[in-house]
Amino acid sequence: xxxxxxxxxxxxxxxxxxxxxxxxxxxxxxxxxxxxxxxxxxxxxxxxxxxxxxxxxxxxxxxxxxxxxxxxxxxxxxxxxxxxxxxxxxxxxxxxxxxxxxxxxxxxxxxxxxxxxxxxxxxxxxxxxxxxxxxxxxxxxxxxxxxxxxxxxxxxxxxxxxxxxxxxxxxxxxxxxxxxxxxxxxxxxxxxxxxxxxxxxxxxxxxxxxxxxxxxxxxxxxxxxxxxxxxxxxxxxxxxxxxxxxxxxxxxxxxxxxxxxxxxxxxxxxxxxxxxxxxxxxxxxxxxxxxxxxxxxxxxxxxxxxxxxxxxxxxxxxxxxxxxxxxxxxxxxxxxxxxxxxxxxxxxxxxxxxxxxxxxxxxxxxxxxxxxxxxxxxxxxxxxxxxxxxxxxxxxxxxxxxxxxxxxxxxxxxxxxxxxxxxxxxxxxxxxxxxxxxxxxxxxxxxxx
Numbered sequence: 096x097x098x099x100x101x102x103x104x105x106x107x108x109x110x111x112x113x114x115x116x117x118x119x120x121x122x123x124x125x126x127x128x129x130x131x132x133x134x135x136x137x138x139x140x141x142x143x144x145x146x147x148x149x150x151x152x153x154x155x156x157x158x159x160x161x162x163x164x165x166x167x168x169x170x171x172x173x174x175x176x177x178x179x180x181x182x183x184x185x186x187x188x189x190x191x192x193x194x195x196x197x198x199x200x201x202x203x204x205x206x207x208x209x210x211x212x213x214x215x216x217x218x219x220x221x222x223x224x225x226x227x228x229x230x231x232x233x234x235x236x237x238x239x240x241x242x243x244x245x246x247x248x249x250x251x252x253x254x255x256x257x258x259x260x261x262x263x264x265x266x267x268x269x270x271x272x273x274x275x276x277x278x279x280x281x282x283x284x285x286x287x288x289x290x291x292x293x294x295x296x297x298x299x300x301x302x303x304x305x306x307x308x309x310x311x312x313x314x315x316x317x318x319x320x321x322x323x324x325x326x327x328x329x330x331x332x333x334x335x336x337x338x339x340x341x342x343x344x345x346x347x348x349x350x351x352x353x354x355x356x357x358x359x360x361x362x363x364x365x366x367x368x369x370x371x372x373x374x375x376x377x378x379x380x381x382x383x384x385x386x387x388x389x390x391x392x393x394x395x396x397x398x399x400x401x402x403x404x405x406x407x408x409x410x411x412x413x414x415x416x417x418x419x420x421x422x423x424x425x426x427x428x429x430x431x432x433x434x435x436x437x438x439x440x441x442x443x444x445x446x447x448x449x450x451x452x453x454x455x456x457x458x459x460x461x462x463x464x465x466x467x468x469x470x471x472x473x474x475x476x477x478x479x480x481x482x483x484x485x486x487x488x489x490x491x492x493x494x495x496x497x498x499x500x501x502x503x504x505x506x507x508x509x510x511x512x513x514x515x516x517x518x519x520x521x522x523x524x525x526x527x528x529x530x531x532x533x534x535x536x537x538x539x540x541x542x543x544x
Contacts, residue, residue, distance in 0.1 A: 123155065125428045128183035130161045132169045132413070141448050149435050156428050166413065167499075170195065173418065177201040182418040184429040188236065189413045190227060191498035194316065196416055197230065198496055198541050203419045204233035208430045216434065219455045223484040226491045227410045230317070236414035237433050240451045242376040243408040244292075244301050245476050246395040249385075252369040256280050263370075263395035267337045270370070270398050274346040277369050285366060288348030290341065292372035293359035294509055296502035299334055300409060304489045305399045306330045307406040316494035320538060324501055324530035326508070327523045333400045335512055335519035342513045349513075353506045364388055372397065374411060375477035378450035382473070394473040396480050407484025409492040412451060452477045497537040501530045 129146075133139055139162060146158045163169040166189040173186040177199075188196045196202055206214060217225065217234060228236045250260040256277050264270045274289035281287075292298055303310050308330035311321035325331075341347035348368060350358035356373070363371035364384035373381070378394075385392040399405055415433050417426065435441065442453035443461055453459060459478055462468060468475045484490050495501055508526035511517040 125156045125425055127156060127158045127185065127425065127429050127432060128161060129158055129185040129415075129432070130163060130169055130173055130183040131187040131415075132163050132166045132189075134162050134164065138449060141445060144444075145436055145441055148441075149432055153428075153431075156432070158432055166192065170199075174199050174201060177418060177420070180420075182420065184418055184421055184425060185433060186416045186418060187239065187413050188416050190409075190411055190492065191495075191502065193228065193230075193235075193414075193492075194494040194496040194498065197235065197494075201418050201420075202235065202416045203426075204235045205237055205417050205430055205433065206234040208417065208426050209234075209434075213430065213434055219439075219457050220437075221454055221456060221481060222486055223407065223481060223490055224410045224454050226486060228414050230494070236416040237437055238410065238412070238414045238454045239437055240376070240412040240445070240449070241454050242374045242411045242451055243477055243481055244298055244372055244397050244411070245375055245480065246397060247363060247371040247373065247381060248393055248395065249363070249366060249369045250391040250393045252277070252284055252286070252366065252390070255284060256369075260393065263393070265396050265398055266401045267333075267398055268401045271337075271340065271344075271346070273370070274341070274344070278344070278346060284369070286369060287367040288362075289346040289368060290370040290372070291348050291359055291362045291368045293354060293356050294349050294352075294506055294513070295354050295356075296505040297374075297411060298372060299331070299505050299509070300493070301397060302334045302399065303328075303330045304409045304492070305397065305406055306333065306403040307485070307487070307489045309489055310493040311495055314488040315491060317488050317491060321493065321495055321534065322538065324495065324527065324534055326505065326527035326530055327520070331523050332519060333402070335509065335523060337400070338509065339512050339519055347513070351514075353503075353510065360384070366390060375452055376412065376450050378474060378477075379448075380450070392473065394476040396476060405483075406487070407490045408480055409490055410481075446474075450474075452481065495534065496541060497530075497533045500533045504529050504533070 142160050146160060149158060150156060161183060163172055169186060170188050170192050173182055176182045182201060224238045224241050228234060228238060246263055248263050253260040258273060258276060264273045277286060277289050300310060308328060309315050309325060311325060312323040313319040313321050352358060360377060360381055362368050364381060382392055417429055437454055439455055439457040439461060442455050442458040445451055446453045504526050508522040512519055512522050
C-alpha cells in the first residue's frame with residue numbers, strides 16, 4: 096500500500112492544506128462533512144439545496160459542504176486530513192484519480208456499507224457509469240457529476256455552406272469531407288478553421304475506447320494492476336493520423352495551450368470554427384453563449400474512425416467516495432446522503448442546472464415523460480451515446496496510478512505532431528516509453544511499501 100505522504104508527492108500538487116474544521120453539531124446530531132471541488136455559485140447553490148432538502152427529511156443529520164479549488168486539491172486535502180485523523184466523510188474524486196484513491200488507503204467501498212435495499216437501488220445507475228467505479232466485486236464510489244464528449248456544430252453555418260444541418264458528420268472521413276466544403280467557403284463564412292477541440296488527453300482516451308481498444312494492459316488495469324500503457328497502438332495511430340491530417344489542411348485549430356477548455360469553447364461560440372468537440376457538461380453554458388451570439392447550436396455523436404464499430408464512451412467527471420475510520424452510524428448516514436444526492440429527482444435537477452447527465456435510468460425516463468428532450472433536443476445526444484455504450488474493459492476506463500502524468504505525456508505528443516510536424520509514430524513511440532517509465536516508478540513506489 097502506498098504511504099499517504101508518498102502519494103501526496105506523486106499527485107504533483109502544490110497543496111494548500113484544506114481545512115476541514117466545521118461548526119460543532121448538537122450532541123444528538125450526526126455530523127457529515129462533504130468535500131467537493133465546485134467553487135462556482137451555481138453549483139454550490141445546487142449542492143446547498145440538496146443538503147437543505149436532506150436535512151429537512153433527516154433532522155438528526157447535519158451535512159457540511161467544503162469547497163476546494165480543484166479536484167487535485169480535494170483529493171490531496173482529504174489524504175492530508177486523514178493523516179491527521181480528521182478526514183471528511185465524503186470526498187469528490189475525479190475519474191482519473193480512481194487508482195490513486197484506491198492506493199491511498201483512506202477509502203472503503205460504498206457497497207461495504209449499503210444495505211440490501213440500497214444496493215438494489217444502485218442497479219438503476221446507468222451501467223457504463225456504475226462500471227467505471229466498480230473494481231473487482233466492489234462499488235467503490237458513486238457517480239455524481241458525469242459527462243462524455245460530443246460534437247457541437249453551428250447549424251446556421253452548415254445551412255449557409257449548403258450542408259444538411261440535420262446530418263452532422265459521425266466518422267473521421269465524414270468530418271474531413273465536411274471540412275472540405277466549409278473551408279472552400281471560409282472567407283464568406285468568416286471561419287478561421289473548421290473544427291476545434293481542447294488539446295486534452297480525455298478526448299484521445301474516448302477515441303481509444305470507441306474503437307474497443309485498451310489504453311493499458313491487464314484489461315485496462317481491471318483484472319490486475321496495469322504495468323504497460325499502450326500509447327503506440329493501432330488505435331492511437333488512427334487518432335493521431337486523422338488529427339494530423341486535419342491540422343495539415345488547416346481544418347483543426349486550437350488556442351495553442353494544453354487543456355484550455357474555455358479558450359476552445361470561445362473559438363466555437365465566437366463562430367471561428369463551425370464544429371467543436373467538448374464535454375456534455377458544457378451544454379448549458381455553450382448554448383447560452385450561442386443564443387447570445389445569435390446562432391443556433393446543435394449536437395451529434397462523437398466522430399469515430401471509419402474502420403471502427405462504435406463501442407461507446409468512457410464516463411468522465413467525478414464520483415463521491417467514502418472515507419474509512421468513522422463511527423458506523425456516521426458511515427451509514429454518509430452513504431444515505433450520497434445516495435440521496437444522486438437519486439432520481441436530484442439527478443434530474445443537477446442535469447438541468449449544469450449540463451451533466453443524470454446517472455440513473457429512472458431520471459432519463461422522467462425527463463422523457465416531462466418532454467425535456469423535445470424542448471431541448473441537443474441534450475439527447477449524450478444519453479443516446481452513453482446508453483448505447485457496449486459494456487467491457489475498453490469502455491470501463493483505465494486504472495492508472497500515474498494517470499495525470501500519462502495525460503500530460505499524451506497531450507505533449509499531440510502538440511508535437513500538430514505544432515511541430517513530428518511524425519505520429521515517432522511521437523507516440525516516445526510517449527509510450529515515457530508513460531511506461533512513469534508507470535513503473537509509480538508501481539514500484541506502491542508495491543515497495
